[in-house]
Every structure is written in C-alpha cells, then in structure tokens.
Amino acid sequence: MSIDVPGQVLSVNLARVLANPHKRGEPTTGIDKAPTSEPVLVRAPGTQRDGLGSGLVGDMVGDRLNHGGDDQAVYAYAREDLDHWESVLGRTLAGGVFGENLTTTGVDINGAVIGERWRVGDELELVVTVPRIPCGTFRAWMAESGWLRTFARAAMPGTYLSVVSPGLVRAGDQVAVIHRPAHGVTVAQVFRALTLEPELLQSILAADELLEETKERARAGRTFSLD
Numbered sequence: 001m002s003i004d005v006p007g008q009v010l011s012v013n014l015a016r017v018l019a020n021p022h023k024r025g026e027p028t029t030g031i032d033k034a035p036t037s038e039p040v041l042v043r044a045p046g047t048q049r050d051g052l053g054s055g056l057v058g059d060m061v062g063d064r065l066n067h068g069g070d071d072q073a074v075y076a077y078a079r080e081d082l083d084h085w086e087s088v089l090g091r092t093l094a095g096g097v098f099g100e101n102l103t104t105t106g107v108d109i110n111g112a113v114i115g116e117r118w119r120v121g122d123e124l125e126l127v128v129t130v131p132r133i134p135c136g137t138f139r140a141w142m143a144e145s146g147w148l149r150t151f152a153r154a155a156m157p158g159t160y161l162s163v164v165s166p167g168l169v170r171a172g173d174q175v176a177v178i179h180r181p182a183h184g185v186t187v188a189q190v191f192r193a194l195t196l197e198p199e200l201l202q203s204i205l206a207a208d209e210l211l212e213e214t215k216e217r218a219r220a221g222r223t224f225s226l227d
Helices: 081-087 134-143 147-154 187-194 200-204 214-218
Strands: 007-015 033-036 040-042 074-078 102-105 117-120 125-130 157-167 166-171 174-179
Touching: 007 174, 074 081, 081 102, 125 166, 125 187, 134 147, 187 200, 187 214, 200 214
Parallel strands: 074 102
Antiparallel strands: 007 033, 007 102, 040 166, 074 157, 117 125, 117 174, 125 157
C-alpha cells in the first residue's frame, strides 16, 4: 500500500560513454545519460569495485572507486529540481543530464527518508541509501563556475537507491512509497551535513539505516571537499 500519492518515472536514462580527461585513472565516464524508450532490467550490481557498476542493464559507471555498486545501484533526480536549475542556469536541462538513471515527477526525492522503500512499476523495489555528493566529473560536465558549491547550497542532491527486489522499469511507471522509517532523517539533511553544515552530522546518526561508511564519517566529523 502506498503511503503517498504515487509519483511517476518520466524517463529511464542510460549512459552514453564519453572520454573523461578530468579524473586521473578513469578514462571514461557514464555521466552523460539519455532516455530510452525500452524497458530496462534493474538488479543489484554487486560490490562497488568488483561488481557490474550500475544497477541498470545497459548503463555504465566509469569511476568504480566512488560510484556504483549495491549501495548506489540507481540514481534518481526530480524533474521539478531540474526545472529549478533551468531557471538558475538559463539553459535547457534534459532528463539524464545530471547523470540520473530515473528522472521522476511527483516524488519528494530530497525529502525522502533514509531507508524509505519505493515500489517502481509492478516488480521493482528500491530503498533510499545516500544522497549524491557532487564530484569533479560533475563539475567539468556542467561547465559552470563554482558549480560544486552552487549545487551544494541548494541542497537538492537527488538520491542513490539500492535494489531490494529486481524488476523492469520504464517511462511512465508509478513510484509509490511503501515504507518510511520513523526517524525522519532525510536525503537533504544528510547531504547538508556531509557538505556545508557539519553541525548536522550528529543528527543524522538517528537513522540506523545509514550506510556504515556514512556513520563513520558523521562520528568523525568529516565532510566532503567541494574544492
């Protein structure tokens, strides 16, 4: 049973592999994603370094040290937030341009609670794990001065999800929240704590579902560099 009015997948986006001169040791990147009209199988990809990379069959992850794997199997971003960035940047932003696998509408992605479960379509079940932290490849791809801090200040990072039950996903599928933990720690709160507001780090430890590496970072008071 859905907790909220279901949202929707506007597009399912797969990588168009590009050369990546901006990341040492990683010759290619999958940040440039384009919508596909075909249904796509989503399954757990395995470990970050030794698995399949993305949770979506036909997608690609270039930097296996920092991206991909079971905890970052799927990246979702809201069309409503892309519309915000269009107004800020003064340019058109198509679905997939932020490297997201699922461009959604009617889903409060940044307000999603860590550990929240989504049913997508008929079979696929995903769980919210961790916000996207902007990296150097994203900065170079967007080609906007000061982009990492601009992105961080907005606190609209989108979220990574892991796969609970595999299944097909296609444009038009409903996204329904079927479970929401009571702790209330949101994607945006974790993102703010890990970037520009370290005073929030202790507060995010209320979420038992946080990834262990995120818990360790919060306990140690360590944020991510945005330089």
